[in-house]
Amino acid sequence: MAGASAVHSDDSLISRLDHSLLRVERVFVLVAGIFAFMLMFLAVISVTGRNLFNEPLRGYVDWIETLMPLIAILGVSYVQREGGHIRMDILIGQLKGRPLWLAEFVTTLAIFLVIAALVYGTWAHFDRSFDLSKPLWSRDSTIDIGLPLWPAKLVVPVAFFVMSLRLILQLIGFGRAFVLGLESPAAVPLVQSVAEQAAQEAEHISGRD
Amino acid sequence: MEPIEIGLWVSGIMLVLVVIGMRVAFAAAFAGLLGLIWIFWAKKGYAPEQLGWAMTVAIKTAGQVPHGKVASQALSLIPTFILIGYLAYYAGLTRALFEAAKRWIAWVPGGLAVSTVFATAGFAAVSGASVATAAVFARIAIPEMLKIGYDKRFAAGVVAAGGTLASLIPPSAILVIYAIIVEQDVGKLLLAGFIPGMFSAFVYAALIIGLALTMKNFGPPVSGFTWRQRFEALPPALPIFAVVVIIIFFVYNPFGGDAWGTPTEGGAIGAFIVLVMALWRGMRWPELKDALIETAKLSVMIFSIIWGVLIYVRFLGFADLPTAFSDWITSLDYPPMLILICILLAYAVLGMFMDAIGMLLLTLPVVYPAVMALNGGEAVTAAESTFGMSGTMCAVWFGILVVKMAEFCLITPPIGLNCFVVAGVRPDLSVQDVFRGVLPFFFADAVTIALLVAFPSIVLWLPSLA
Amino acid sequence: TEWNVSVWGKRRAFTEHVEKLAELVSAKTNGEFTMNVSYGGLSKNTENLDGISIGAFEMAQFCAGYHADKNRAITVLELPFLGVNTLEEEVAVSHAVYAHPAVAEEMAQWNAKMLMTSPMPQYNLVGTGEPRDELAEFDGMRVRATGGLGKAFAAVGGVPTSVTSSEAYQAMESGVVDTVAFAQHAHLSFGTINEADWWTANLNPGTVNCPIVVNIDAYESLSDEHRAALDSSVDEAIDHYLANYGALLEKWDSVLAEKGVQKVMISDEELAKFREVAAGPIAKAWIEENAAQGLPAQELYDLVNSTLADMRK
Numbered sequence: 012m013a014g015a016s017a018v019h020s021d022d023s024l025i026s027r028l029d030h031s032l033l034r035v036e037r038v039f040v041l042v043a044g045i046f047a048f049m050l051m052f053l054a055v056i057s058v059t060g061r062n063l064f065n066e067p068l069r070g071y072v073d074w075i076e077t078l079m080p081l082i083a084i085l086g087v088s089y090v091q092r093e094g095g096h097i098r099m100d101i102l103i104g105q106l107k108g109r110p111l112w113l114a115e116f117v118t119t120l121a122i123f124l125v126i127a128a129l130v131y132g133t134w135a136h137f138d139r140s141f142d143l144s145k146p147l148w149s150r151d152s153t154i155d156i157g158l159p160l161w162p163a164k165l166v167v168p169v170a171f172f173v174m175s176l177r178l179i180l181q182l183i184g185f186g187r188a189f190v191l192g193l194e195s196p197a198a199v200p201l202v203q204s205v206a207e208q209a210a211q212e213a214e215h216i217s218g219r220d
Numbered sequence: 221m222e223p224i225e226i227g228l229w230v231s232g233i234m235l236v237l238v239v240i241g242m243r244v245a246f247a248a249a250f251a252g253l254l255g256l257i258w259i260f261w262a263k264k265g266y267a268p269e270q271l272g273w274a275m276t277v278a279i280k281t282a283g284q285v286p287h288g289k290v291a292s293q294a295l296s297l298i299p300t301f302i303l304i305g306y307l308a309y310y311a312g313l314t315r316a317l318f319e320a321a322k323r324w325i326a327w328v329p330g331g332l333a334v335s336t337v338f339a340t341a342g343f344a345a346v347s348g349a350s351v352a353t354a355a356v357f358a359r360i361a362i363p364e365m366l367k368i369g370y371d372k373r374f375a376a377g378v379v380a381a382g383g384t385l386a387s388l389i390p391p392s393a394i395l396v397i398y399a400i401i402v403e404q405d406v407g408k409l410l411l412a413g414f415i416p417g418m419f420s421a422f423v424y425a426a427l428i429i430g431l432a433l434t435m436k437n438f439g440p441p442v443s444g445f446t447w448r449q450r451f452e453a454l455p456p457a458l459p460i461f462a463v464v465v466i467i468i469f470f471v472y473n474p475f476g477g478d479a480w481g482t483p484t485e486g487g488a489i490g491a492f493i494v495l496v497m498a499l500w501r502g503m504r505w506p507e508l509k510d511a512l513i514e515t516a517k518l519s520v521m522i523f524s525i526i527w528g529v530l531i532y533v534r535f536l537g538f539a540d541l542p543t544a545f546s547d548w549i550t551s552l553d554y555p556p557m558l559i560l561i562c563i564l565l566a567y568a569v570l571g572m573f574m575d576a577i578g579m580l581l582l583t584l585p586v587v588y589p590a591v592m593a594l595n596g597g598e599a600v601t602a603a604e605s606t607f608g609m610s611g612t613m614c615a616v617w618f619g620i621l622v623v624k625m626a627e628f629c630l631i632t633p634p635i636g637l638n639c640f641v642v643a644g645v646r647p648d649l650s651v652q653d654v655f656r657g658v659l660p661f662f663f664a665d666a667v668t669i670a671l672l673v674a675f676p677s678i679v680l681w682l683p684s685l686a
Numbered sequence: 687t688e689w690n691v692s693v694w695g696k697r698r699a700f701t702e703h704v705e706k707l708a709e710l711v712s713a714k715t716n717g718e719f720t721m722n723v724s725y726g727g728l729s730k731n732t733e734n735l736d737g738i739s740i741g742a743f744e745m746a747q748f749c750a751g752y753h754a755d756k757n758r759a760i761t762v763l764e765l766p767f768l769g770v771n772t773l774e775e776e777v778a779v780s781h782a783v784y785a786h787p788a789v790a791e792e793m794a795q796w797n798a799k800m801l802m803t804s805p806m807p808q809y810n811l812v813g814t815g816e817p818r819d820e821l822a823e824f825d826g827m828r829v830r831a832t833g834g835l836g837k838a839f840a841a842v843g844g845v846p847t848s849v850t851s852s853e854a855y856q857a858m859e860s861g862v863v864d865t866v867a868f869a870q871h872a873h874l875s876f877g878t879i880n881e882a883d884w885w886t887a888n889l890n891p892g893t894v895n896c897p898i899v900v901n902i903d904a905y906e907s908l909s910d911e912h913r914a915a916l917d918s919s920v921d922e923a924i925d926h927y928l929a930n931y932g933a934l935l936e937k938w939d940s941v942l943a944e945k946g947v948q949k950v951m952i953s954d955e956e957l958a959k960f961r962e963v964a965a966g967p968i969a970k971a972w973i974e975e976n977a978a979q980g981l982p983a984q985e986l987y988d989l990v991n992s993t994l995a996d997m998r999k
């Protein structure tokens with residue numbers, strides 16, 4: 012939640028892969044934030060244009076609908092890497108060692124199954140709106156100014172594909188921890204000790220409020 | 221097996237997945253996908269050669285949801301309102317508000333906690349998302365309360381509860397979502413939230429003062445600020461008032477002319493003002509980048525739950541569970557007010573297991589028409605209605621009640637999002653600690669809701685002027 | 687056989703033919719073939735064609751203007767000033783165009799087959815402030831209108847402004863738009879009539895086209911008896927729709943009186959000017975653009991006109 016990453020690093024292959032993927036995920040989440048920023052400017056432009064020049068932004072809603080998937084979905088893998096998606100940890104928080112890694116492996120596997128299916132499902136959704144033989148390759152468009160929908164639809168399977176790579180890494184990470192009986196395995200989000208979290212939290216918010 | 225039975229089974233499976241610690245967004249999506257496969261296969265009589273077809277159709281149907289539902293102008297308020305909150309945080313507005321509240325009101329019993337409540341109420345006027353408000357104040361208010369000896373669980377509870385005010389006091393993302401679902405005037409609903417939001421804040425304050433007077437070892441009042449110090453604390457908090465005025469004028473022009481735009485635009489203009497303020501106070505790219513990343517992360521968290529739950533809701537649509545529920549409700553032979561109270565109680569129970577936005581998205585298409593019918597229909601006049609208010613006003617009243625209910629669920633276990641967020645920000649607190657600390661506010665909210673039900677004019681006075 | 691039917695909103699004049707069709711089909715097959723009409727539970731309204739293509743449900747309603755790129759051929763029916771005067775004429779031209787092979791081919795790409803239309807009267811403006819009854823007054827007017835209608839108003843200096851239909855009322859109240867173009871039932875159900883000072887009774891710039899389609903596989907796998915029950919019920923369902931909408935239109939004048947909305951008549955001269963700037967050039971642009979993509983655009987446009995001429999013989 013607070014940006015305190017609870018993922019350990021070491022010099023293992025999986026940890027290096029974790030960092031390679033993290034680079035992509037960081038770009039994705041920053042792009043999502045920048046587009047949230049642009050959403051604000053769109054409205055400012057629309058209001059000033061309308062009130063000062065009687066010329067509202069044409070296709071304001073269409074542009075918003077095009078930006079939203081970028082903002083809302085692109086960062087999904089980054090948040091998964093940090094273990095930031097909401098869950099109930101009342102039960103899983105009680106576990107330690109091998110039972111914990113087993114439980115994490117099982118729930119992560121279920122997430123992997125649904126995301127892998129959705130890579131296909133959301134790709135099909137994109138594919139129905141995409142046709143190389145049509146102008147702008149478009150077979151589905153927005154209501155007001157007819158923007159092609161396929162770029163926004165393509166964002167989703169791309170984000171989910173990166174997410175499924177992340178889940179494979181986490182599955183290997185938890186599986187390895189289970190087999191080897193590790194204490195604090197690399198490349199997976201850990202339920203941190205209080206002291207560790209406190210240190211990171213202090214570092215994160217210092218001088219920012 | 222009947223579709224409705226499949227619906228109940230799959231809902232049960234989802235609950236189990238959530239309880240064993242699967243991330244909520246994906247547990248809902250998993251259950252929805254499973255349910256879709258089940259229902260399509262059942263339609264083909266479970267013929268083995270049709271399983272592949274059922275899976276393909278189910279996955280493609282689920283695959284429409286993330287893009288289709290997220291690409292929405294109404295929901296674009298959510299990242300905007302989160303951004304405004306983070307920018308306000310980086311502009312130092314939260315600290316300034318808390319400081320002003322502390323200097324002016326911390327002398328009362330339980331003063332610092334009361335100050336926290338009113339600072340969150342003030343921050344609610346620039347923040348549209350409860351969780352963001354809770355996250356920000358967990359960083360500012362809890363350390364100060366701990367310093368002077370508050371119980372850490374109670375301190376966390378104050379922040380988690382105070383955060384819920386953001387969804388009643390405009391701007392409010394969830395009120396906008398309600399208005400969109402039931403096709404009512406967004407402006408009226410945003411106005412209607414203001415007094416109940418402040419009312420809730422006063423009930424919280426009364427509760428804290430009562431506890432401070434009766435309990436030993438409660439945090440002491442903080443006094444000794446001079447009038448000079450008090451007035452000095454005001455100017456840094458002033459931009460909040462600028463934003464409040466902007467947002468109000470974009471919703472409703474008190475001087476009788478046209479409003480200045482839509483709520484969507486008002487939120488964005490407010491964010492822009494806070495951005496200018498933050499830049500002026502020395503925010504540069506590293507801080508802005510942090511604000512943007514935090515906005516993106518919280519948005520992704522919320523939107524993942526939205527599309528995850530909506531895959532499950534899509535399945536419910538095929539299972540026809542909502543219609544079955546609706547028929548059942550309207551066939552009941554009890555007094556309408558009792559039915560309304562039961563509906564609110566059902567929200568309390570459902571909210572224990574479900575995210576607020578997901579819950580409203582799931583239920584309102586069914587429950588809202590039932591409630592309107594109880595009152596005598598959409599076009600009913602106040603004189604002929606059951607609850608003594610016109611159809612439009614009933615929509616506003618029920619909207620505020622439902623949103624208050626949904627906010628109530630942000631502080632109830634097991635999925636009280638605000639409590640998770642506070643625990644997430646504060647390393648020394650577990651979720652269970654926060655749930656324990658927030659317990660008194662749970663009762664305060666129950667009282668507030670009872671009063672809003674008994675005296676609808678608390679809700680309806682302001683919008684009736686517009 | 688049970689079919690799922692995906693429509694949206696709530697039950698209203700716009701969906702009465704679907705409800706009637708379900709009733710007729712069930713009655714004709716002694717309840718063996720039923721239709722379960724879902725208002726928004728199965729799909730988002732702009733994705734009903736996707737759902738048909740997937741095979742998630744068997745029947746659906748959609749509007750051409752929601753996504754022109756999905757259904758380029760039938761957007762001919764949304765061109766401004768086609769000169770359609772009655773709902774009966776709207777049904778005739780729609781069904782003539784639906785029967786054209788180019789439309790059938792485009793729909794087949796979505797695994798869809800046209801069943802019938804949902805005829806809507808001409809969209810007319812409601813507005814606030816002084817009535818705008820001269821073309822010159824449309825200059826700088828912020829108007830909520832989509833598709834071909836938006837283009838028509840832009841041609842006379844209007845500013846088409848995007849808001850969703852559910853935000854239209856709010857947009858009018860807040861002055862984001864000065865005027866909103868809807869059919870009568872939508873002015874009622876989205877509440878824009880409550881905010882209005884005037885309504886253009888005879889501007890009649892055009893309308894939106896919203897067909898009902900069926901999934902081809904589902905249609906072909908029906909038994910002969912069930913398919914006959916479906917096909918034979920279409921005309922009766924449309925008749926029911928027309929009667930029901932006709933009753934609504936009759937009430938319309940009393941609604942205007944009740945809400946104190948002024949009925950604005952625009953002079954023939956002004957209408958002719960509007961038609962001259964908007965109708966011809968926009969139709970020409972449409973024909974050129976779609977012909978370039980290999981659609982028999984001129985043929986479709988001529989088909990509309992010849993069907994109207996036949997109707998009036």
Ligand code: NA
Nearest residue numbers: 344347386391
């Ligand atoms: Na707020």
Ligand code: NA
Nearest residue numbers: 643646647649
């Ligand atoms: Na914690």
